[in-house]
Amino acid sequence: MPRFSLLLLLLAGASLSACQTAAAAALPTPACPVSTPAVDTPPDDPNADPFGDGPWFITADRRLWAYWGSGWQAGPDGNKIIWIRPAGAQLEVTGRRLDGPADPLRAWVPDGYGTGFQVTAVYVPAAGCWEVTAEAGQSELRFTVMVAAADAAP
Numbered sequence: 001m002p003r004f005s006l007l008l009l010l011l012a013g014a015s016l017s018a019c020q021t022a023a024a025a026a027l028p029t030p031a032c033p034v035s036t037p038a039v040d041t042p043p044d045d046p047n048a049d050p051f052g053d054g055p056w057f058i059t060a061d062r063r064l065w066a067y068w069g070s071g072w073q074a075g076p077d078g079n080k081i082i083w084i085r086p087a088g089a090q091l092e093v094t095g096r097r098l099d100g101p102a103d104p105l106r107a108w109v110p111d112g113y114g115t116g117f118q119v120t121a122v123y124v125p126a127a128g129c130w131e132v133t134a135e136a137g138q139s140e141l142r143f144t145v146m147v148a149a150a151d152a153a154p
Helices: 002-026
Strands: 056-058 065-067 079-084 091-097 106-108 117-123 128-136 139-147
Touching (some): 091 106
Antiparallel strands (some): 128 139
C-alpha cells in the first residue's frame, strides 16, 4: 500500500506541475512598452518646410528627432520617416521585434541631405512591438512602437 500511495503522490505532483506550466504559458505577455512621442518643434532647416510640432521621438541632447506621424505599418510599401539629425552626420536606423520572431527592419537612407533634414524609408517585415534605434553623429535615439499590419486602417 505505501508504494501505491507514493506512486499516486508522484503522479499527482507531475500532473500539477504540467498544469502549472500550461497555465503559465497561457498567461498574457506584458504589453508592448510603447514610447511616448513628444509634441515639440525641431530647429528650422533651410532645405525643408517648417516641420511642425510632431509628434516626435527626441534624444535628450535634442540633436536627433524622428517624426512619428500616424504610426507605422508592416509590409513591402515601407514607411516614410522624417528625421532631424546633426547636419551632415550619417544616419543609421536599425530595429528588432520585441514580441516575437521576425527579420530585422530595413532602412533606406538616401544620400544628398547635407543639412539636418533627412527622409528615409523604413521597411518593417511583421506587425508587432518593435524597438527602433537610430544613430547619427554622437546621438542615439531608441524608441519602441507598435507596428500595424499592412492592411490595417490607421
